Structures are given as structure tokens and as C-alpha cells.
Amino acid sequence: MTNQNDEREVTREVRDEIERFLFREARLIDSEQEREWLETMVDPEVKYQVFSRQLRYRKDTRGSGDKEVYFFDDNYADLARRVELRETGMQWVADPPNRLRRIVGNIEGFEGERAGEYRVYSNCMVTRNRMVYEQMSYAYGREDILRRGADGKLKLLQRVIDFEERFVRGKNLLFIL
């Protein structure tokens, strides 16, 4: 994560707006209202990426090959397909329902590169309960860009998550992070 100390912090009003956005987003996703999330909070030009970094020695700059694998590299249509999957009523992995609960914290907001855009950092702790016996938890940081839409409301334009858990003990990441 880059050092943002010399960036311009947003005003208190915008900061409140950003915080309300992230909290509403968390509530919609955790309560299976992904369709509402997608249609009211996601910019049609969204880029949504979650990647995992191969563990290499600090000094090693000569190793070959890609250093990352992308779990998500989604655009709006890709996210829409993920939402649609559960709506088919035949996604057995989500029936009985999974229960998600997340805490969003360490929120920071800065003016973005373009007017009406904000660069937002947040940390997430997510617990997923499913199928009587399963409980999994995930912790990660998010780097988002929020953009003000034509309706004056903030939308998610970009989300990048450098997922820290290299060996995913929560089995899979089949949820909106």
C-alpha cells in the first residue's frame, strides 16, 4: 500500500458520506441484497480485483514468472453473473443460506485523481457461517475508488484487495469482499 500522507484528506462531510456508503454496502451484502448493492452502489465501469501474492524472499528480484494470481478480476457483467447465480435458486452451496457478518474499520478517505472521485482505504473482518458446522473468517484490506454518479450518489468504481492469507483456510472466497 502506498504512503498517502501527502494526499488531501476529504472534508468531514464527505468522510461521513464515505462511511455511510461502506456501512450500507456491508449491510446489503451480508443480508443477501447483492442485487440492490449491484444496482445502486456499483459503477457500471467497475473494476473489482482480489489477488494473492506468491511468497518470495525480500531480496529476490530475479525469480521468473507472474508473482500474483487473481481470484477476482471482474467487471460489472462478471459481478452480475455472480449475483445471478444465487438467484437461479439452484446454487446448492447457498441453500441453506450462508450467513455473513462483517466489521468495516480503519476507514480513510482522500481526494481522488479526478474531481468527484475519492480514494478510500478500509479494513474488513468477515465471518461466514454455513451448513451447521462451518465457520470461517477472513481479514483483508481494501483500496477502493468511489465516484460520484449522475444521481449525486457515490458508486464503487474500483476495488483492489491484496489478499494476505496465502493458503486460504476459509476454503473459498465465493462472496463479495
Next chain:
Amino acid sequence: MVDVSKLINTKDGIQSRRIFHDQDIYDLEMERIFARCWLFLTHESLIPNAGDFITTKMGQDNVIVVRQQNGKVRAFVNSCTHRGARVCAAEAGNTRSFVCSYHGWAYGIDGSLQGVPLEKEVYNNQLDKSTHGLIEVALVDNFCGFIYGCFDSAAPSLREFLGEAAWYLEAWMGVPGGTELIGPPSRSILYCNWKTPGENFIGDMYHVGWTHASSTQVLFSQSPLMALQGNASLPAPAEVMGLHFTSRGGHGAAITYGGRGGLYTTARENEMLAAWLAAQTPKVAERLGEVRAKLYNSAWDGTIFPNNSFLVGPNTFKVWLPRGPGAIEALTWTWVEKDMPEELKRVIARNMNQTFGTAGMLESEDADNMESMTQVNDGVVTRRGMLNTQMGLGREREDAVMPGVVSDAMINELSHRGFYRYYQEMLMAENWDELRASASNWKKAHLER
């Protein structure tokens, strides 16, 4: 002692549920399968230069795979010969040496012990460094660039181990221009026995329409596989749609004719792949013949015995690393053809990760089945029973062109039966000589009724 002869009945297509549960069976599997078979390590494309290495596991043994100065690839057990700590903590990279983090013993990339801190002062120069090199993996070889290792020096060559399956594998691994893996892999845990994903990938086309009812509908609307959705009917007899094969070494696959294309999420992506396949098919036919050119254009799900699975179409490449009878680590790569345009490679990798990666929509659907079919056997009554792989029984045959034993229907369990036939043989045989002695009769178990 486990009575392996009662665990599997190939002729009737049944297996004991204990193979997914018992610790003593698992221990025998580690000794007789994982310490004796060729196991996938990495791909030539991921360690192209001298000093390039990756770390992985063979069974539960940690190994380092490293390219030598002379270009050859060797593999070593990742454990210091002094007090046993590992000598490499990274997953991959480039190095001149492996240094133990405990006391600083340093090994060359050829595995030799080269440096011992304070050697003169604390060992009085009496430590024989020449006998303290890293334990070497006996055999390392590659098939079409896919690198495998084997701990047993008495094992057959990799080519011989793949046997009849090599002919089939060449139809996607050995095409003109070659194949490569896009690294690094994703890594995640599944609480299932290591055989459950292997048997799913080896040829279970029956589950596609049901387990993946939602994802086939949403993701595969442009694919022939869409016809399977809901397991309600087939558009053509299963014979017309494809076939199954099994081989001496338990490797097998289900092949759906013409199914390689149409699996990506946009028409443009599917057209890109179709254009590539159309241009390549004549070259594949020239090198490998018309039959394999047809296989090249097909969708496959297959497993290379014991724990290496792949899909042609979604282009996933998997290793299932055992972590005891009830857990595995799943390693997942994307495979592409080397000469494909960069943009097409990215399209394939993106689609692979969306379907069979850690956030993959199909992967998670499979995982629930693999876990439950493992975990239910904790019940003492439940695990008394036998499980059934009788689909297509009695319809196996030999073919004039295609090696091994084949069956004309891609919805079938022939390759499952072949997997467990060889699994049983490996567990029963004391050594590779016994396995060689029985090699000539292997087809009888499938063909004689």
C-alpha cells in the same frame, strides 16, 4: 493390517467407504502410492532459468524443485540434514543457495552441503560434508514440459508410468508450440479425502448438470455443456456426445466432443478461442492425426494418477495434496498454449479463476460434495457400506486407434473403476517388480464379464 483385497471390487464397480476415512489406509497410501508414484511438481515455463526454484509437496514430503546450471531440473527434500529444519521458506524465486534458518548450514542448488558456520572451530574439521547433502528425489522428468518427480528409483520412466494416457494427453499437452502453466497457483484447504476430487475430475460428467445446475445456466449458455443443465435430458445419445478412457496406470478422462469452445462469458472471448482452435486444428491433425485433432477440440475432465487433475475447456490444472485422511490442499493453475496471443491467455486465466479458482463459482460447488462424501464416513455404521461406480459397466471395449480401455459414453464411470483398480494394485504390491509382472493383464479386469 488392512485387507486391501476387500476394499475394491473392480469387476462389480464397488469400493469400501473406509478408503475415505481410515488412518491405516491413509498411511499405506502415503507409503505405497505417494512414495512410489510419479507426482506433479511444476512446469518448465515456471522455472526457465538456472537457479529458478519452486517449493511444493510430494504426498506430505516438502520438496524444492530447482533448475541447475546445466539446465537440468532436480528436486530435494526441503529439510536440513543437521537438525531437520527447512532450508527454503519461499514458494518460488531464484537463488544460488538454500540456507537453513536454524544454524545457517548452506546448500548449493545441486543439494550439496557447501557451508557450515564455524565449521573448523566447532566440528574440528571432522564433519563429512559430502555425506550431508539434501535428500534427493530419485527421479525427475518432464512430459511435454510438465515436470513430475518420483521418490522410488525402481519406478518405471514417466512416459511408461503415463502409459496409454500419454497418447491422449498429447492431444492438449503436446500440441505444436507446446503448453505452459500460468503461475503462481492459488492454494486453499478442502476438508475432503484426496481421492474425492481426483475421482470427480477423472470422468464425472454425471454431476455437471446437477451440482452445477446454477453455474451451467448462468455461465455456459453458449456451450454444448448447457444441454446437461438440470440432468433432465440429453440432446443426443451419450455415445454420440463423447467417451471415457482408462489406462494401465489408473489415469483416465471423460471427453465431450466439440465441447472445448463456448465456455467463456462473452461472445467475443468465445470467438477469440474459436479462431485460435480453427487455426491450430490443421497443425494438430498433421502432427497427431485426425482422431486427436477431434480430441483437441473437445472438453475434458481428467486425472493423472494419483492426485493431478485437469480440465480442457476451462483449462484448469490441479494438484490435490493430502493432509491426512480428511483434508487436502488444492493447488490451482491455468494452462494455456504457449503460442496463443497474450490477450487470449489472459481471457483464459480470468475465466479459469472465475470458475475453478479460489473464488471460482464451480469449484465451491464441487467442494461441498467432496467434503460431505468424506465426512459422513465418520459414522461407524455409515462406513460399513460400499459405494457404487457401476455406470457403463459391461460396455467397455478396446479401440483400433485409441489406446487403453474405452467406453462410448461420456456420462460413465469407467475411468473411476480404472482409478480404483490401480489404486488397489498399488496398495497391494510390495514393489514395482510386482506391478510390472501384472501389467500385461490389466485390461481383463474391465473387459471380461
